Amino acid sequence: MLGYLVLAIIVFSLAAFYVGRSAGNRFVAVEGAATHSLPGYHGAFVAIWVGVPALVLVLLWLLFQETVIDGLLLAGLPAGAIDGLSAAQTRLLLSEIKNVAGGRMFGTPSEMVLEAAQTYLRWQGIAGWAMIVVAVAIMLIGGFLAYTRLAPRFRARHGVERFVTAFMIFCSAAAILTTLGIIVSLVYESLQFFAMVPAHEFFFGLNWEPQIPIRDDQVAGAGAFGAVPVFLGTLLIATIAMIIAIPVGIFSAIYLVEYADKNVRNFIKPILEILAGVPTVVYGFFAVLTVAPAIRQAGNLLGLSTSPNSALAAGLVMGIMVIPFISSLSDDALRAVPRSLRDGSLAMGATRGETITKVLVPAALPGIMGGVLLAFSRAIGETMIVVMAAGLIATMTINPLDSVTTVTVQIVTLLIGDTAFDSPKTLAAFALGLVLFVVTLCLNVVALTIVRKYREQYD
Amino acid sequence: MANPAPTPAMESFQTVRTADANANPARLKADGVNVFYGEKQALFDVSIDIPEKSVSAFIGPSGCGKSTFLRCINRMNDSIEGCRVTGDITLDGENLYDARLDVVELRARIGMVFQKPNPFPKSIFENVAYGPKIHGLARDKTDLEEIVVSSLKKAGLFEEVKDRLHAPGTGLSGGQQQRLCIARAIAVGPEVILMDEPCSALDPIATAIIEELIDELRENYTIVIVTHSMQQAARVSQKTAFFHLGKLIEEGPTEGIFTNPREKRTQDYITGRIG
Ligand SMILES: Nc1ncnc2c1ncn2[C@@H]1O[C@H](COP(=O)(O)OP(=O)(O)OP(=O)(O)O)[C@@H](O)[C@H]1O
Ligand SMILES: [Mg+2]
Numbered sequence: 001m002l003g004y005l006v007l008a009i010i011v012f013s014l015a016a017f018y019v020g021r022s023a024g025n026r027f028v029a030v031e032g033a034a035t036h037s038l039p040g041y042h043g044a045f046v047a048i049w050v051g052v053p054a055l056v057l058v059l060l061w062l063l064f065q066e067t068v069i070d071g072l073l074l075a076g077l078p079a080g081a082i083d084g085l086s087a088a089q090t091r092l093l094l095s096e097i098k099n100v101a102g103g104r105m106f107g108t109p110s111e112m113v114l115e116a117a118q119t120y121l122r123w124q125g126i127a128g129w130a131m132i133v134v135a136v137a138i139m140l141i142g143g144f145l146a147y148t149r150l151a152p153r154f155r156a157r158h159g160v161e162r163f164v165t166a167f168m169i170f171c172s173a174a175a176i177l178t179t180l181g182i183i184v185s186l187v188y189e190s191l192q193f194f195a196m197v198p199a200h201e202f203f204f205g206l207n208w209e210p211q212i213p214i215r216d217d218q219v220a221g222a223g224a225f226g227a228v229p230v231f232l233g234t235l236l237i238a239t240i241a242m243i244i245a246i247p248v249g250i251f252s253a254i255y256l257v258e259y260a261d262k263n264v265r266n267f268i269k270p271i272l273e274i275l276a277g278v279p280t281v282v283y284g285f286f287a288v289l290t291v292a293p294a295i296r297q298a299g300n301l302l303g304l305s306t307s308p309n310s311a312l313a314a315g316l317v318m319g320i321m322v323i324p325f326i327s328s329l330s331d332d333a334l335r336a337v338p339r340s341l342r343d344g345s346l347a348m349g350a351t352r353g354e355t356i357t358k359v360l361v362p363a364a365l366p367g368i369m370g371g372v373l374l375a376f377s378r379a380i381g382e383t384m385i386v387v388m389a390a391g392l393i394a395t396m397t398i399n400p401l402d403s404v405t406t407v408t409v410q411i412v413t414l415l416i417g418d419t420a421f422d423s424p425k426t427l428a429a430f431a432l433g434l435v436l437f438v439v440t441l442c443l444n445v446v447a448l449t450i451v452r453k454y455r456e457q458y459d
Numbered sequence: 460m461a462n463p464a465p466t467p468a469m470e471s472f473q474t475v476r477t478a479d480a481n482a483n484p485a486r487l488k489a490d491g492v493n494v495f496y497g498e499k500q501a502l503f504d505v506s507i508d509i510p511e512k513s514v515s516a517f518i519g520p521s522g523c524g525k526s527t528f529l530r531c532i533n534r535m536n537d538s539i540e541g542c543r544v545t546g547d548i549t550l551d552g553e554n555l556y557d558a559r560l561d562v563v564e565l566r567a568r569i570g571m572v573f574q575k576p577n578p579f580p581k582s583i584f585e586n587v588a589y590g591p592k593i594h595g596l597a598r599d600k601t602d603l604e605e606i607v608v609s610s611l612k613k614a615g616l617f618e619e620v621k622d623r624l625h626a627p628g629t630g631l632s633g634g635q636q637q638r639l640c641i642a643r644a645i646a647v648g649p650e651v652i653l654m655d656e657p658c659s660a661l662d663p664i665a666t667a668i669i670e671e672l673i674d675e676l677r678e679n680y681t682i683v684i685v686t687h688s689m690q691q692a693a694r695v696s697q698k699t700a701f702f703h704l705g706k707l708i709e710e711g712p713t714e715g716i717f718t719n720p721r722e723k724r725t726q727d728y729i730t731g732r733i734g
Contacts, residue, residue, distance in 0.1 A: 261540075338577070340573060340575055340577035341577055341579060341580075343535065343538075343573065343577070344573065344577040344578075344579065344640070344643075345579070345589070346535065346538060346566070347533060347535060347566055347570065347571035347573075347644075348566065348567075348570070348589060348590045348593070348643065348644070348647065349563045349564065349565075349566035349567035349590065349593070349594060349647060350563070350589075350590075350593050351563055354593050358589070358593070359579050362580070362581070363579070363580050
C-alpha cells in the first residue's frame with residue numbers, strides 16, 4: 001500500500017512537471033524573452049509543490065502513526081485493564097496485541113487481547129486510508145496553488161533554487177544531527193558507567209578484567225576496569241602501523257609525483273587505491289593466516305618467544321591498510337606545490353633529491369601531516385584486523401611480540417554474548433567508545449585544520 | 460630534376476646580423492640550435508653570440524620561442540617531457556650539451572630569474588642561503604651570513620629587509636620578491652643570469668627599480684633578458700635579438716635595432732604592426 005502511494009506521488013509529480021512546463025512553454029510562445037524563467041523551471045516548481053509536501057506528510061505520518069494508535073488502543077481497553085502495570089509491562093501487552101493481530105499467537109490470548117487485536121487492525125486500516133486521502137488532497141492543493149501562481153513574470157527559477165537550498169540544508173542538518181545523536185547517546189551511557197566505576201579507576205587503573213558475572217550463577221572474574229593497558233595496546237599497535245605506513249606512504253608519494261613517468265604512475269596509483277578498497281576483514285585474514293605465522297616462525301628462529309597473536313602482526317597489516325591515506329594525501333600535497341618552486345630550485349643548481357627534501361617536502365609538509373594524522377586516527381579506530389589478529393587479554397606491555405588488546409577489540413567483546421544494559425561490563429564499552437571518539441575527533445580536527453591552513457599558503 | 464626546390468621555410472631565411480665594434484667579447488655562444496617539443500619544432504637554427512658583462516635582450520611576439528631559447532642556455536628544458544635540443548651552445552668553448560657536463564654545476568654558473576617571482580616558502584635569509592648551502596659555498600655560519608647580506612645588497616634589497624631577515628620571503632611585495640629571487644640567483648656567484656620577463660608581474664615603480672638593478676649588475680654578470688617591453692629592451696640592453704616564429708630574425712646593437720632595423724619584420728614588430 002505504502003509502495004503504491006509513493007509511486008502515485010512520483011507519478012503525480014511527473015504529471016505536474018509536464019503541466020507546469022507546458023504552461024511555461026505557452027508563456028514563452030506569447031511573451032518571448034520577457035518570460036522570467038525557462039519552461040523547465042515552471043515544471044519543476046509545480047512538481048516540487050505536488051511531491052514534496054506529500055512525501056513529508058507520509059514520512060511524518062509513518063513516524064507517528066504507531067504512537068497514536070498505541071494511545072488509542074490503550075484508551076480503548078476495558079477500564080482498569082492497565083492499572084498497576086509498569087511501563088515495561090504495558091509495552092509487553094501492546095506487543096502481544098500486535099503479535100496476535102499479525103497472526104503470531106503464543107498460547108491462548110485472553111479475550112481482551114483478542115478484542116484489542118481486532119481494534120488494532122481496524123485502526124490500522126483506517127490510518128492507511130486516511131493517509132492516502134490526506135496525501136492526495138495535499139498534492140491537489142499544492143499543485144493547484146503552485147499552478148495558479150505561474151505567470152510569465154513569475155520567478156519559478158528562484159522558487160526552485162530556494163527549494164534546492166533548503167534540501168541541501170536538510171541533508172547537512174541530517175548529518176550533523178546524527179553526529180550529535182551519537183555523541184549524546186555515548187555520553188549518556190558513559191555517565192551511567194562512571195556512576196558505577198569511578199573515573200579515576202577507569203583512566204588510571206592498570207588492570208582490565210571486565211568479564212564480571214551478570215547473573216548470579218555465572219563463574220567469572222571479580223571485575224576491574226582500569227583501561228590503561230587497553231589504551232597502551234591500542235597505542236602500541238597504531239604506532240607499529242605508523243612506523244610502516246609513514247615512510248612507505250610518503251616515499252611512494254614522492255616517487256609517484258617526482259620520479260615515476262606517466263605509465264608507471266597510471267599503473268601504481270590504482271593499485272594503491274585498491275589497497276584502500278580492500279575490506280578490512282580480508283586484511284584480518286591476511287594478518288591471522290599469513291603474517292602472524294610468519295612472525296612466529298621468524299621469532300622462533302631467532303629464539304624469541306612470540307605469542308600467536310602478536311601486536312606486530314596486527315600492526316604490520318594495519319600499517320599496510322593505512323598506506324593509501326598517507327600516500328594519497330601526500331601525493332595531493334606534493335602536486336599542489338607550484339611548478340615554479342620546483343623550477344626555481346632546479347635553476348639554482350639543486351639536484352632533484354635536494355629539491356624534494358629542501359623545497360617540496362617542507363612546502364607540502366602540512367598536507368603530509370594531515371594525511372598522517374588521518375591515517376593515525378583511522379588506525380586507532382580500526383576494529384576488524386585487531387579483532388582477528390590481536391589478542392583479547394589486556395597486558396601492560398610494549399613488547400610488539402606479545403599479545404595485546406585494543407579499545408575496539410574490547411568494545412566488541414564486551415558487547416557480544418550475554419549482555420545486560422545496566423551492568424558495568426556492558427557500559428564500559430560505551431566509556432571506551434567515548435574516549436575513542438574524542439581522540440579520533442581531536443586528531444581529525446587537528447588534521448583538517450593543518451590541511452586547510454596549508455591550502456591557503458600559495459594564494 | 461637534380462636539384463629539388465628548397466622548402467619555403469629554408470629559402471628566404473638568413474639571420475640579419477649587425478656587428479658591434481664596441482661589444483665585449485662573447486663567452487657564451489649558440490650555434491645552429493633547434494628545439495623540438497615532441498614533433499613540433501619551436502626553434503629553427505638559432506645562432507647568436509652573447510657578449511660578456513653586458514645585457515642582451517630577446518624580443519619578439521608571444522610564442523616565438525624566446526623562453527624556449529633562454530631555457531636552453533641553462534638546460535632547464537631537460538625537465539620538460541618530450542623536449543629535444545640539437546645544435547651547440549658553448550660557454551668558454553665548453554659544450555653545454557656534452558654528455559659529460561654536470562647540469563647541476565652548470566646551473567650554478569648560469570642562474571635564472573623567472574617571470575613570476577617564486578621565492579621558496581622559507582625565510583628571506585633561507586631563500587638566499589639556499590644556493591650557497593647546497594653548493595657548499597660557505598665555510599661556516601658567518602661566511603654564509605656574509606654571502607647572504609652581500610647578495611641582498613647587490614640586489615638592492617638589503618636596506619628594506621635587514622630588520623626581518625627571518626620573516627617569510629613570501630610576505631614581501633611582488634617587486635621585493637623579484638629582487639629576492641635575483642639575490643638568490645646572485646648568491647651562488649653565477650657568471651650568467653637569465654631573466655625571463657622579470658618585470659611583467661610588477662608595477663612601473665618596481666619595474667624601474669629592477670631595471671636600474673640590471674644596469675648595475677651588468678658590471679659583473681652577463682645578463683640575458685626576455686622582455687615584451689620594447690622600451691625596457693631599449694633602456695637596459697646593449698644587444699637585442701628579435702625572434703619571430705621560432706627564428707632569430709635580426710640581432711645587433713640595441714641602438715641600431717631600434718633606430719634602424721634592417722629587416723622588415725623587425726621594423727613591423729617594433730613599430731607595433733606584428734605581435
Ligand atoms: N612545454 C611545452 N610543450 C610543448 N610546446 C611548448 C612548450 N613550451 C613552449 N612550447 C611551444 O613552443 C613555442 C615557443 O614557446 P615559448 O614559451 O618559448 O614562447 P615565448 O616566446 O616565450 O612566448 P611568450 O612571450 O608568450 O612567453 C610555442 O609555440 C609554444 O606553444
Ligand atoms: Mg615566454
